[in-house]
Amino acid sequence: MFGLMMQQPLLISSLIRYADRFHGDTEIVSRRVEGDIHRTTYHEVHERARRLAHVLVARGVKPGDRIATLAWNGYRHLELYFAISGIGAVMHTVNPRLHPNQIAWIANDASDTWLFYDTTFQPLVDGFAAQCANLKTLVAMTDAARLPASKVEGVLAYEDLIAEGSAEFDWPELDENVASSLCYTSGTTGNPKGVLYSHRSTLLHTMVGVSPDVLGLSASDVVLPVVPMFHVNAWGIPYMGAMTGAKLVFPGPNLDGASLYELFETEGVTLSAGVPTVWQGLLGHVQKQGLRFSSMRRTVIGGSACPPAMLAKFENEYDVRVIHAWGMTETSPIGSACALKPKHRGLSKEAVLALKGLQGRPPFGVDIKILGPDGQEQPWDGKTEGELLARGPWVLARYFGREDQSPLVDGWFPTGDVCSIDPDGFIHITDRSKDVIKSGGEWISSIELENIAMAHPDVAMAACIAVPHPKWDERPLLVVVKRPEATVDREAMLAWFQGKVAKWQEPDDVVFVEAIPLGATGKMLKTSLRETYGKHPLPETK
Ligand code: ADP
Numbered sequence: 001m002f003g004l005m006m007q008q009p010l011l012i013s014s015l016i017r018y019a020d021r022f023h024g025d026t027e028i029v030s031r032r033v034e035g036d037i038h039r040t041t042y043h044e045v046h047e048r049a050r051r052l053a054h055v056l057v058a059r060g061v062k063p064g065d066r067i068a069t070l071a072w073n074g075y076r077h078l079e080l081y082f083a084i085s086g087i088g089a090v091m092h093t094v095n096p097r098l099h100p101n102q103i104a105w106i107a108n109d110a111s112d113t114w115l116f117y118d119t120t121f122q123p124l125v126d127g128f129a130a131q132c133a134n135l136k137t138l139v140a141m142t143d144a145a146r147l148p149a150s151k152v153e154g155v156l157a158y159e160d161l162i163a164e165g166s167a168e169f170d171w172p173e174l175d176e177n178v179a180s181s182l183c184y185t186s187g188t189t190g191n192p193k194g195v196l197y198s199h200r201s202t203l204l205h206t207m208v209g210v211s212p213d214v215l216g217l218s219a220s221d222v223v224l225p226v227v228p229m230f231h232v233n234a235w236g237i238p239y240m241g242a243m244t245g246a247k248l249v250f251p252g253p254n255l256d257g258a259s260l261y262e263l264f265e266t267e268g269v270t271l272s273a274g275v276p277t278v279w280q281g282l283l284g285h286v287q288k289q290g291l292r293f294s295s296m297r298r299t300v301i302g303g304s305a306c307p308p309a310m311l312a313k314f315e316n317e318y319d320v321r322v323i324h325a326w327g328m329t330e331t332s333p334i335g336s337a338c339a340l341k342p343k344h345r346g347l348s349k350e351a352v353l354a355l356k357g358l359q360g361r362p363p364f365g366v367d368i369k370i371l372g373p374d375g376q377e378q379p380w381d382g383k384t385e386g387e388l389l390a391r392g393p394w395v396l397a398r399y400f401g402r403e404d405q406s407p408l409v410d411g412w413f414p415t416g417d418v419c420s421i422d423p424d425g426f427i428h429i430t431d432r433s434k435d436v437i438k439s440g441g442e443w444i445s446s447i448e449l450e451n452i453a454m455a456h457p458d459v460a461m462a463a464c465i466a467v468p469h470p471k472w473d474e475r476p477l478l479v480v481v482k483r484p485e486a487t488v489d490r491e492a493m494l495a496w497f498q499g500k501v502a503k504w505q506e507p508d509d510v511v512f513v514e515a516i517p518l519g520a521t522g523k524m525l526k527t528s529l530r531e532t533y534g535k536h537p538l539p540e541t542k
Helices: 012-023 042-058 075-086 100-110 119-131 158-164 199-209 232-244 257-267 276-289 308-317 349-356 446-454 490-495 526-533
Strands: 027-031 037-041 066-070 090-093 114-117 137-140 179-184 194-198 222-225 247-250 271-274 298-301 321-327 334-337 367-371 386-391 413-421 427-432 437-439 442-444 459-469 473-482 509-512
Touching: 012 042, 012 075, 012 199, 012 232, 027 075, 027 257, 037 042, 042 075, 042 158, 066 075, 066 100, 066 119, 075 090, 075 179, 075 232, 075 247, 100 119, 100 179, 100 194, 114 119, 119 137, 137 158, 179 199, 179 232, 194 199, 199 232, 199 334, 222 232, 222 257, 232 247, 232 271, 232 321, 247 257, 257 276, 276 298, 276 308, 276 459, 298 308, 308 321, 308 349, 308 446, 367 413, 427 446, 437 459, 442 446, 446 459, 446 473, 459 526, 473 526, 490 509
Parallel strands: 027 247, 066 090, 066 114, 090 179, 114 137, 222 247, 222 271, 271 298, 298 321, 473 509
Antiparallel strands: 027 037, 179 194, 321 334, 367 386, 386 413, 413 427, 437 442, 437 473, 459 473
C-alpha cells in the first residue's frame, strides 16, 4: 500500500521560489568585482534567475547541458545557481585558482558549452578558451559598459542577457534525480574527478545542513560564506540561505582579514564558514588591531583540520563558537559536524575544547565505518584507527564520465581519510591515507604534529611530511613558516614537541620556509612539499 501524500519532487527551483514567497525582502549583499557593495533581495534574485533561465532555454540550452562558471561569491553567481539547475541544465562551478591548462582539461572533461565569468578572470579565459572546442558561448558577468577587452570574439554581457529574458518564465517540473551541479575534486590527490550532484541529493543535504547540530541556520542569521561557491557549492550555504531565508553576504574577491572583518561588522554577520588558512588571516588582523566581533557568534571550520590553537582562540578569546566539520566533494560535502551531546554538559573547559577539536559526528543521512589494513571493520573505541568509509543519499556513487567503474567497496565510499571513531560516533581524522607517516610499522599523524607546531607563538603555518628513512621507512619532517620577527630556531622548535607526543613521534628535523604552497582550495599542498623536501637529509640521531 502506498502513502497518500503529494508527490512533489525535491527541486532546487523550489528553494528560490520559497525564499521569494516567504523571505522576499531579505537582503543579499555582495562586494562586487566592480569594487562597490551591491544589495539585492531573494525576490529580485528569483526574478532575475527566471529571466536568465528563459534566455538560456531560448538560446538552445538543453536539459543535462553543462554550463561553467568562473566566479567569486556574489549575487550573480547565486542567480546562476538557480537559473542553470532550475531548467535541468548542470551548473559546473570551476575553480579559477587552477592553472589555465587544468581549467581547460576540466572544461573539456565536462564538455562545457557555456561559460559565465567574473571580469577579473578575463586573462584566465583568454588563456584557455581556445583549448575548449565545445565552449560556444561566453558571458562576462557585468554590464555592456564594463565588458573587458577579450581575445575571444562575441563575449556577451550578463546584464544584456538578463534584459533579454522574461520573468514570466516558470520553472519546469523535473525529475528530482536529474543532475543539478558538477564539481571537480580539487586534485590534491591525483587528476580532478567530477562529482555530479542531483536535485534530490542537494535538497536532502540542504535540509540536514540547516539543522541545529550542523549549521543550525535560521531566518535570523546573517551568513557570510568565505568558502567559495566554486568549492563544493560553498558547502551548500547558498541553498541553505534560500531554504531558511537567512541574509547572505558575499565577499567577492577580497578575502583578506581586513576586508572580511569590515563586512562582518557592517552587515551584522552571525555565521561564517571557511578553511583554517582563511581564519588565520582574519584572526591575525583582528588580534593586531585589537578588534572584537560584535555580531559573529558561530563559524564553521572545515576542509582541513582546525588547529586546536585556533579553536581555543575563537572560543575563549572572541566568544565565537567553532563548528568543526568534516567532508569532501564526494560527500556534498557535509559528512560530520561537531555538536556536543547532553552527556558532555559539566565537562571541564579543556575537555570541551578537546571534543570540539574532533571532526564531530555524522548527521542523519550519513553512515560511517572504519576498516583496518586487512579490510576488517574496526571498533569505535576512540583509539583504533582505520580508513573511513561513508554512505548516504548525498554521497557519491560514481564519478562523472567514469560511470562504468564503481569506486565503492560493498556499497560504501572509501574516503581516503584515516580516523578513529569514539563510542559516541565522534570522528577524529588523523590523516589522509597518503599523508600518514609510517615509521617502524607504526603510524604518526601529520595533522597532530602540525597542530602542535601551530600552537607555538612564533609559528604562522606548519606542514609535516614523511621523508624516507633507511631504518624506520619514514620519519616526520616539519616545514615551518615563521611569524614576522619570530626568533624560534630549529632546536627550539624540536624541543617544543618534547612531552607533547611520544619520543618516536617527534619530528626528526625542521626546515624554515618563506611560504607553504597552497592548493586551489586553500589547503597546504603536501604533494608539492614532498617533491621539494622528499629527499631532505635527516640528521642521524634516530
Ligand atoms: P581534495 O580531496 O581534492 O582536497 P576536498 O575539498 O573534497 O578535495 O577535500 C576533502 C578532504 O579534505 C577530506 O577527504 C579530508 O582529507 C580533508 N578534510 C576536510 N575536512 C577536514 C577536517 N575537518 N579535518 C581534517 N581533514 C579534513
